[in-house]
Amino acid sequence: MNQLPQTDDHEELVRLLPWYVNGTLDESERSRVKQHIEECAECRSEAEMLTEVRRAVRNGSPAPLVPSPDKDRLLATLDNTGRPAMRHTWPWIAAAATIAAVTITVAWQFGPRPAAQPVLFETVTSPAVNQSINYVLEVQFVPGAATETHGKFFESIGAGELAVPLNDRTYRIALGLGPVTLAELEQYADRIESRPEIATATFVAVQLPVE
Amino acid sequence: MGGSRKISQLAGQDSEDLALLELIAAEDRDALTELYARYHARLFKFVFRLTRSHSVAEELVNDIMLAVWRSAGRFRGASKPSTWIFGIAYRQALKRLSRKKLSITSYLEVDALPDKDAPSLEQEDWVRRGIETLPPTQRLAVELVFYLGLSYDEVATVTDCPVNTVKTRMFHARRKLREQLQASASAADSQGEDK
Known part of the structure; x- marks a missing residue:
């Protein structure tokens, strides 16, 4: 396995890692990143860390108790500020x-x-x-x-x-x-x-x- | 099958949002309250994560909807309505985070900062703590990518920045988080040695 990433691809692909981890790359990019990760220890380690970051963000602090939408307050603000x-x-x-x-x-x-x-x-x-x-x-x-x-x-x-x-x-x-x-x-x-x-x-x- | 149904549902919601925005541009207050009801929970959760304050989050959601009311006429459909609305949310949140540096500090649980006698924090706690200490633009980028799950094009639209800037922000955020995790691992190691 290549431990020393040195291609131009590395510079480009390492910047795609966050979106590889969040699953929004298109198929072509995803497949290039996946193949690169298999060969590049540095990117593999980065992807693992970003997976940890994603987990922490998504599991983060308990979901807040969302208050009911206060339409009256919104409309009152609108009345008070108007346009402009x-x-x-x-x-x-x-x-x-x-x-x-x-x-x-x-x-x-x-x-x-x-x-x-x-x-x-x-x-x-x-x-x-x-x-x-x-x-x-x-x-x-x-x-x-x-x-x-x-x-x-x-x-x-x-x-x-x-x-x-x-x-x-x-x-x-x-x-x-x-x-x-x-x-x-x-x-x-x-x-x-x-x-x-x-x-x-x-x-x-x-x-x-x-x- | 499941994928195409999901896409079609999203398209349906987008077109309904678009119709509401057109009505709001014509100063239809009912349309505004309808859009508010649709987005309230999502916006509240997003800004609450950043402010950790119910009252500030509610105020921000109000401000976001007010900005929607004022600028709906400028929406040209270059992005999905939800991306455009979260763009407004991003700017409002960024302004709040950038200006109130003291307030941001106060949101951190300073009594939980590492100390020799405290139990070691779980890895996820360290990561969350690291995210909270990032500069506002980097912290918001992390939230947009990992909490809202946006693509780099969507983050670029929301933040009104070139894609390369978005990638660079995430690159720096990742590097800082890496440094912090390494520092926390060292701290945990020395804590273990002391015991």
Whole structure:
């Protein structure tokens, strides 16, 4: 038996092992992998490990007690958010964003750009934070979203065309928010992210006001 | 015989889902609740595995259905409706896992981490623990492949990534799990020697 896999086939076939184990390869691929496994000790060992992984995943933690579908809750959420969600749920944030985006964008265009930071929500744990703090929201559009889609999105949240582009689909907007809680910030980002044109929306920094 | 009956049943469900999505695109709320009822249990189980929280899982399922409501008009039938819906579930789950790193940590049973006096964990426990510590994209790839049993093409559709990216994620996930299993085996060995 060949203990030293060295063919190009090995590189290709070793990457198919997860799907060999889950049984979704087509017949031709399955038969190539099967034959290779018989000859390659490394792939045989990998396949055994993946079989163990599959077993662990499928036998995993006990199935949760699935609650009954709560249609009323779903419809209530629908009524509260509507389409588009932002206009009904977050008018105060949209208004604040308009004002803040104007101010902060000017600063960003001419001043040093703040470095991206990880989300540090744990530092914003008080029930309400100071009104003068700006929260920097970074949004990334889904690949292929047209430029006019970007513009429409910013209009819909009241930021117009003033968001600062970082690349062809990522922008930053500073939101000068009134007293908000940690949960409200997260909900706001979630609402943005639930929009089909948005891939991610994350608060990347908290920007203290310049005295 | 059995195989063809299964395919025909799936096709039937797909066409019913497709009809519901068309109605939802026309803002038919009854169609949304019907689709919700059909997918609720599957979606709940999937996101619960990732969040380990009933309340968060319920909230995520709600968010997923809300996203379906908003984007049903964009569904063009390039994939099965179920693949498209799980694509939305994937993105929602990934966002949640990526953002709440602290919360993810809290889901781990830290008191069950290896310690000299604790009984050794079964192999499956080690594997599960290893999966929980993978980066979100790799962990979700493992769940999609082994829990939902998706083909690489389906995973690529759900995650909106090229097939090669999907294979690479699984390759890295497999390598990390292998390293962890080897480390756990060493830990178990030294535990045995100490006793």
